[in-house]
Amino acid sequence: MAGRVIDSRLADRRGELRVRPGERAPTLYRVLHGLLPPVLSALWRPEVEGLERIPAAGPAILAANHLSFLDSVFLPAALDRPVYYLGKSDYFRGWQRLFYENMGVMPVSRQGGDAGETSLRRGEEVLARGRLLGIYPEGTRSPDGRLYRGKTGPARLAVRSGAPLNPHGFSRTHKVLPPARKVP
Secondary structure, three states, rough: OEEEOOOOOOOOOOOOOOOHHHHHHHHHHHHHHHHHHHHHHHHHOOOOHHHHHHHOOEEEEEEOOOOOHHHHHHHHHHHOOOOEEEEHHHHHHHHHHHHHHOOEEOOOOOOHHHHHHHHHHHHHHHOOOOOOOEEEOOOOOOOOOOOOOOOOOOHHHHHHOOOOEEEEEEEEEEHHOOOOOOOO
């Protein structure tokens, strides 16, 4: 495994990128990125391994297993570069939509076919702009902390974009905020 995380997004209404090359990450992302690392370190002591394999510049796909809602916070908190994630389109309703859009998350339809292909094209746009793309090959959070069969999207993105595929693994994060729990 290329990297390991232990105890550890850009869409408008049409799902298109709103931040252009050279622009900064969304404001909410920058604010939370400044505030969360000290809190995470104090509460859960996340340990991140494999950061040296993530390029300092240029595109890369960060693929990881998905145990907790907070997985998308632990890895970016350890990096100096923003990570743009593909997220379940169900999250883009009501107030949550504004939150996710301002965190650089792009909606993904998990219905397959053309919808899945559209989601991959959004990922390709992120990579074409030299950014880090976070993706969970399993497609959803593990209900019990075990690794489940992944989908082929990350590998297809790597082949089509030429971006390196950088695998990471989370362990024990399902205890922080598992799928059934709303608050850590």
